[in-house]
Amino acid sequence: xxxxxxxxxxxxxxxxxxxxxxxxxxxxxxxxxxxxxxxxxxxxxxxxxxxxxxxxxxxxxxxxxxxxxxxxxxxxxxxxxxxxxxxxxxxxxxxxxxxxxxxxxxxxxxxxxxxxxxxxxxxxxxxxxxxxxxxxxxxxxxxxxxxxxxxxxxxxxxxxxxxxxxxxxxxxxxxxxxxxxxxxxxxxxxxxxxxxxxxxxxxxxxxxxxxxxxxxxxxxxxxxxxxxxxxxxxxxxxxxxxxxxxxxxxxxxxxxxxxxxxxxxxxxxxxxxxxxxxxxxxxxxxxxxxxxxxxxxxxxxxxxxxxxxxxxxxxxxxxxxxxxxxxxxxxxxxxx
Amino acid sequence: xxxxxxxxxxxxxxxxxxxxxxxxxxxxxxxxxxxxxxxxxxxxxxxxxxxxxxxxxxxxxxxxxxxxxxxxxxxxxxxxxxxxxxxxxxxxxxxxxxxxxxxxxxxxxxxxxxxxxxxxxxxxxxxxxxxxxxxxxxxxxxxxx
Amino acid sequence: xxxxxxxxxxxxxxxxxxxxxxxxxxxxxxxxxxxxxxxxxxxxxxxxxxxxxxxxxxxxxxxxxxxxxxxxxxxxxxxxxxxxxxxxxxxxxxxxxxxxxxxxxxxxxxxxxxxxxxxxxxxxxxxxxxxxxxxxxxxxxxxxxxxxxxxxxxxxxxxxxxxxxxxxxxxxxxxxxxxxxxxxxxxxxxxxxxxxxxxxxxxxxxxxxxxxxxxxxxxxxxxxxxxxxxxxxxxxxxxxxxxxxxxxxxxxxxxxxxxxxxxxxxxxxxxxxxxxxxxxxxxxxxxxxxxxxxxxxxxxxxxxxxxxxxxxxxxxxxxxxxxxxxxxxxxxxxxxxxxxxxxxxxxxxxxxxxxxxxxxxxxxxxxxxxxxxxxxxxxxxxxxxxxxxxxxxxxxxxxxxxxxxxxxxxxxxxxxxxxxxxxxxxxxxxxx
Numbered sequence: 001x002x003x004x005x006x007x008x009x010x011x012x013x014x015x016x017x018x019x020x021x022x023x024x025x026x027x028x029x030x031x032x033x034x035x036x037x038x039x040x041x042x043x044x045x046x047x048x049x050x051x052x053x054x055x056x057x058x059x060x061x062x063x064x065x066x067x068x069x070x071x072x073x074x075x076x077x078x079x080x081x082x083x084x085x086x087x088x089x090x091x092x093x094x095x096x097x098x099x100x101x102x103x104x105x106x107x108x109x110x111x112x113x114x115x116x117x118x119x120x121x122x123x124x125x126x127x128x129x130x131x132x133x134x135x136x137x138x139x140x141x142x143x144x145x146x147x148x149x150x151x152x153x154x155x156x157x158x159x160x161x162x163x164x165x166x167x168x169x170x171x172x173x174x175x176x177x178x179x180x181x182x183x184x185x186x187x188x189x190x191x192x193x194x195x196x197x198x199x200x201x202x203x204x205x206x207x208x209x210x211x212x213x214x215x216x217x218x219x220x221x222x223x224x225x226x227x228x229x230x231x232x233x234x235x236x237x238x239x240x241x242x243x244x245x246x247x248x249x250x251x252x253x254x255x256x257x258x259x260x261x262x263x264x265x266x267x268x269x270x271x272x273x274x275x276x277x278x279x280x281x282x283x284x285x286x287x288x289x290x291x292x293x294x295x296x297x298x299x300x301x302x303x304x305x306x307x308x309x310x311x312x313x314x315x316x317x318x319x320x321x322x323x324x325x326x327x328x329x330x331x332x333x334x335x336x
Numbered sequence: 337x338x339x340x341x342x343x344x345x346x347x348x349x350x351x352x353x354x355x356x357x358x359x360x361x362x363x364x365x366x367x368x369x370x371x372x373x374x375x376x377x378x379x380x381x382x383x384x385x386x387x388x389x390x391x392x393x394x395x396x397x398x399x400x401x402x403x404x405x406x407x408x409x410x411x412x413x414x415x416x417x418x419x420x421x422x423x424x425x426x427x428x429x430x431x432x433x434x435x436x437x438x439x440x441x442x443x444x445x446x447x448x449x450x451x452x453x454x455x456x457x458x459x460x461x462x463x464x465x466x467x468x469x470x471x472x473x474x475x476x477x478x479x480x481x
Numbered sequence: 482x483x484x485x486x487x488x489x490x491x492x493x494x495x496x497x498x499x500x501x502x503x504x505x506x507x508x509x510x511x512x513x514x515x516x517x518x519x520x521x522x523x524x525x526x527x528x529x530x531x532x533x534x535x536x537x538x539x540x541x542x543x544x545x546x547x548x549x550x551x552x553x554x555x556x557x558x559x560x561x562x563x564x565x566x567x568x569x570x571x572x573x574x575x576x577x578x579x580x581x582x583x584x585x586x587x588x589x590x591x592x593x594x595x596x597x598x599x600x601x602x603x604x605x606x607x608x609x610x611x612x613x614x615x616x617x618x619x620x621x622x623x624x625x626x627x628x629x630x631x632x633x634x635x636x637x638x639x640x641x642x643x644x645x646x647x648x649x650x651x652x653x654x655x656x657x658x659x660x661x662x663x664x665x666x667x668x669x670x671x672x673x674x675x676x677x678x679x680x681x682x683x684x685x686x687x688x689x690x691x692x693x694x695x696x697x698x699x700x701x702x703x704x705x706x707x708x709x710x711x712x713x714x715x716x717x718x719x720x721x722x723x724x725x726x727x728x729x730x731x732x733x734x735x736x737x738x739x740x741x742x743x744x745x746x747x748x749x750x751x752x753x754x755x756x757x758x759x760x761x762x763x764x765x766x767x768x769x770x771x772x773x774x775x776x777x778x779x780x781x782x783x784x785x786x787x788x789x790x791x792x793x794x795x796x797x798x799x800x801x802x803x804x805x806x807x808x809x810x811x812x813x814x815x816x817x818x819x820x821x822x823x824x825x826x827x828x829x830x831x832x833x834x835x836x837x838x839x840x841x842x843x844x845x846x847x848x849x850x851x852x853x854x855x856x857x858x859x860x861x862x863x864x865x866x867x868x869x870x871x872x873x874x875x876x877x878x879x880x881x882x883x884x885x886x887x888x889x890x891x892x893x894x895x896x897x898x899x900x901x902x903x904x905x906x907x908x909x910x911x912x913x
Contacts, residue, residue: 055767057570100789140826147778155786166790168723168782217698225705225725228427232713233720234420237792344485346913371488372651372910373682381679388687410612410620421624428624432632434702439636442695446643449688450673453681457674464669466658467677469488469909 005069008322009076015318017083019311027311029301031084032157034315036297037181037290038323039077039114039153040174042070044182046121047146047175050139059207062200063190067182068128070326071121076319078114082107090305093163101160110156113149120145150175158297161304165241167230173222180215180262181293184286187212189327191282202277209276212266212285220263244303254299261292341473346374349471353380356475367474369467391448392441399440403433488909491756495903496659498751502898505750513891520884523877524599532602534877541860541872546600547710548852549882552735553593553889554634554707555728555848558700559736560586561641562768564648565696568689574764576907577757580652581747582740583645584900588892589736590638592885597630599881626709633706640699644692650675650685651906704732711855717787717798718859727779734772734818735848737765741841743893745834747902756903759832766831769844773822776851780819794864801862802854806871810850811858817847 016034020027049067052060060067085107088094093101124138151171159170187208194201230242245251266285275281294316301307343349349370357363363381370377377383407429415423449455502510527534537544560582567575598604610631612621621628653672657665675681708728711719741762748757787795802811821843830836857872874882896902 059571098791151782155789164789164791166786166792168721168779168786169726170722171782172723172726172778214697218701221698221701221705222726224427224430226722228709229712229720229722229724231427232421233715235715235720344483344488346484368679369677370679370682371677372906372913373686374679375686377679378683383679383683386684386687388684388691392691406612407623411623414618414620416622418622418624425624428629431629431702431706432623434698435629435632435636435706438695438699438702439632439639442640442643442692445688445691445695446647449647449684452684455673455675456670457676460674460676461669465674465676467654467675468658469492469655470485 005072005322005326006075008325009073012318012322013076013079013083016080016315019314019318020083020087023308023311025087025089026306027087027308027315028306029090029161030307030309030311031080031087031315033294033297033301033307033312034319035077035080035084036153036157037294037316038319039074040150040178040181040293041185041290041323042073042077043117043146043150044178044180045185046071046074046182047143047179048182048186050124050143050146051179053139054136054143059204062204063186063193066189066327067186068121068125070323071118071125073322073326074114074118074121076322078111078118080319081111081114085111091160091163092304093160101163106156110152113145113152117142117145117149146178147175150178158300161301162241165238167226167241169222169226173226176215176218176222177293180212180219181290183208183211183215184289185327187282188286191279192328194277195279205282206276209270209282209285212289213270216263216266216270216289220259220267223259223263245299248303251299251303254295258292258296258299261288261295337477337479339475339477341475343471343473346471349473350374350376350380353377353473356473357381361475365476365478367476369472369474371467371469371471374471387452388445388448391451392445395444395448396437396441398444399437400433402440403436404429406436407432484913487912491903491908491912492655492659492905494753494756495901495905496656498753498902499656499660499898499900503750506894506898510891510894513887513894516883516887517891518884518887520881520887523880523884527599527602527877527881528604534875536873536875536878538870538872540863540868540870541857543600543856543860544872545853545874545878545882546596547856548849549885550593550596550600551707551728551852551856552849553589553596553885554637555704555732555735555852556739556889557586557589557593557637557641557736558704558729558732559734559740560584560589561637561644561696561700562733562736563740564644565693566700568693569697572764573911574761576904576911577761578740578744578765579907580648580900580904581744581902583641583648584893584896584902585736585740585743586641587638587645588889588896589739590634590641591892592889594634594638595885595888626706626713629706630710633703637699637703640692640696644696647685647688647692648904648907649900651677652901652904655905656901700733701729704729711859716859716863717792717795718802718855721783723779723782727776727783730772730775730779731818731848731851734769734776735845737769737772738841738844738848741765741769741837742845745838745841747897751897751902753903756908759834762834762837763828763831766825766837769841770822770825770831773818773825773844777819780815798859798862802858805858805862807854807858807861811854814847814850814854817843818851821847 016031020031023030045067049060049064051057052064085103088103088106091101094103097103099105120138120142124135124142127135127138151174154170154174158174159165159167187205190201190205190208194205227242230238233239246255265288269275269281269285269288298307341349341352343352353366353368356366357380363383366381368377368381408424411423411425411429417423421428535544535546537546563575563582564579564586567579597610598607601607610621610628621631623629650672653668654675654677657668657672660668705725705728708724712721712724714720744757745762748754784799787799790796802808821840824840825831861871862869
């Protein structure tokens with residue numbers, strides 16, 4: 001199985017390279033948006049497995065192997081970032097670099113971190129399969145690198161588009177969103193498995209949907225904390241960023257959609273007990289969360305940098321095929 | 337006549353309860369006391385779901401409404417501009433409404449619990465009835481003593 | 482051992498803690514009460530002489546009192562985490578701690594609630610904080626974070642108290658059965674006539690779950706609201722978006738440390754070793770480690786982003802924290818909160834109760850210092866150099882702080898003798 005996934009990942013990288021070369025810089029941040037989304041799902045799922053392991057959570061066990069097994073795809077992301085790095089002209093600081101926002105350091109540190117995340121996941125998976133004691137250590141290393149990688153995705157890839165604007169919660173916000181997306185993906189996988197083996201997977205599905213519900217609230221709290229602080233202080237150098245994305249159309253409408261898709265609707269759909277196990281509500285909630293994530297990244301990025309819609313659609317599908325293929329086509333793991 | 341069955345063991349208690357119900361004893365004639373919550377009892381005795389959810393929902397809705405109504409209402413009552421914020425500054429009112437949702441939801445749930453469980457149970461307090469650490473089934477056989 | 486015998490033993494052991502107090506207990510109670518009396522005396526002196534006897538002046542208008550307020554509200558959070566959040570996550574180890582943690586929450590919120598009153602100076606006007614109709618048609622300013630605090634902390638106290646009481650009901654019924662005399666009557670009334678029937682448990686289970694479900698967002702929102710007391714300003718060091726989760730993690734961190742500080746000696750003195758095991762403490766230590774990492778992450782992000790932004794005020798402020806007049810407190814804070822807890826990666830240390838106890842004391846100190854450093858350093862060095870000024874607490878403030886610790890420990894000691902320190906019914910449920 002791992003070989004097939006690795007091949008798909010390599011194919012995705014090559015295809016993305018082809019798309020980027022075809023558009024020759026006109027794609028803007030399209031690859032970044034696609035990578036942000038799929039990296040959030042893949043890294044988020046592995047992080048979920050890691051967190052469940054370290055906290056001794058048992059509800060997760062039937063899906064554990066499946067979620068950990070996605071790690072080979074993580075190796076695609078540093079390669080994809082390298083593909084993107086040919087096109088750093090979207091960043092305003094390129095012309096006047098500082099010690100931190102300097103192109104070579106920028107690329108090296110992000111590629112290194114993405115690679116570290118993938119390597120840590122690989123080491124963890126290997127140690128876990130062997131039953132080695134070092135598994136817990138690699139698991140912790142993965143979580144550390146996941147947090148730092150997602151934080152830098154926030155600070156470097158997205159926040160620096162509006163340099164020197166800062167938002168200290170942005171990094172933590174991105175990795176909370178990655179976990180959120182990981183849970184949404186887990187719920188979808190659990191739903192699919194529960195149709196074939198309800199006794200084993202229904203409890204997992206119930207817990208995953210409860211977590212979606214909880215994370216919807218957590219997400220809302222985080223976005224509110226950012227919005228409230230910036231809105232209340234009303235400092236010119238800070239508030240312009242929010243103003244451009246909330247009061248200017250079409251970004252304002254997109255922002256409203258994000259709020260509905262990532263909080264209001266999943267919360268409302270999943271509040272009843274019955275909804276937590278029926279397919280339609282779960283698919284709707286998980287799907288909305290994922291759609292909301294993509295639109296949100298567009299709201300962050302579009303006012304500051306272009307995103308070519310065709311390039312985005314192509315790269316989204318290119319990266320999505322291996323991920324979805326792995327998640328939904330993998331045969332059942334034997335009961336662990 | 338009240339027939340009493342006492343158990344130290346949860347499994348034995350559940351078995352006996354199931355037997356009694358299967359043998360045709362109406363659940364209404366059985367009073368069960370346990371030292372902790374046992375989910376299975378509710379299934380075996382076909383107890384109706386608790387109405388507590390309704391109290392929680394009403395409480396939370398009341399809190400949310402009261403939170404927004406009060407904050408917006410008082411702001412419009414004397415429209416004083418503070419800190420350059422709009423008169424109806426919804427981001428700030430969300431916080432107050434959120435807290436009141438939880439406050440009213442929690443307190444009304446608690447009052448609902450007292451109401452549904454008929455607490456405080458004055459006759460029980462006055463008579464000093466005790467509940468022990470055992471699992472007890474009391475069957476009202478309906479016969480005279 | 483049969484279940485019946487185990488239940489009997491459990492009830493006996495836990496309720497034995499409520500028997501006649503030892504000399505050690507009376508000494509501890511006397512010391513706490515004396516500290517509390519000192520605090521009351523200092524507060525009385527402040528009411529008599531005016532707020533000027535405290536050290537707070539322009540520009541540092543918020544000092545030790547607000548530090549104490551945030552500190553005690555923070556302590557309270559961990560109790561709710563252990564009771565409510567761990568309940569929703571179905572963590573088994575929770576039931577050996579949750580009663581003490583819930584008591585700690587209620588007592589800590591009561592202690593915290595005193596500080597806005599103390600800080601008012603003219604504390605008899607406290608009711609102006611409440612929205613009530615008056616002939617001047619004045620309402621409170623709902624746009625102010627200080628009013629959000631009033632609502633958040635009042636809600637927190639009410640829900641925590643309700644949750645605490647609800648959790649106690651079955652245990653009060655047990656205590657009712659085992660005690661005689663006036664205590665029997667108190668438990669008889671407080672237990673509301675609880676019999677443990679199926680109907681009662683049915684409603685109870687739902688209520689407990691709803692209260693836990695309400696308390697969870699409350700944990701996050703209350704300390705977020707407290708952090709927004711600072712973040713809603715514009716001064717460097719305060720105006721930053723990360724404050725909400727940073728403070729919540731810090732609150733759980735300091736609260737968990739206080740749980741360890743309280744429960745390690747309590748377990749030894751009351752002989753509850755078999756019910757509160759080293760495994761339980763290891764789980765709590767992991768929470769301590771995890772929240773310490775979040776706090777360290779926040780320290781790093783704040784510092785690095787200040788430098789990244791190129792904003793001279795942000796850079797100047799964070800330099801002041803590191804090398805300015807309060808640098809010793811700052812570095813001690815980093816050591817206690819960021820560095821020391823890293824030793825908990827070592828499993829042997831996580832399972833060493835003496836080490837955990839000592840570490841928890843350092844964390845308590847470190848977290849108090851963190852609040853002090855954040856509050857005082859930002860006010861001491863804001864935008865305009867003409868407006869700079871340092872702050873040092875005076876005897877009244879130190880006395881009141883000692884008094885708050887006295888009040889907390891005194892009330893906790895009273896709790897250990899008046900109510901069961903373990904959730905007996907829940908321990909029974911998990912052991913069966």
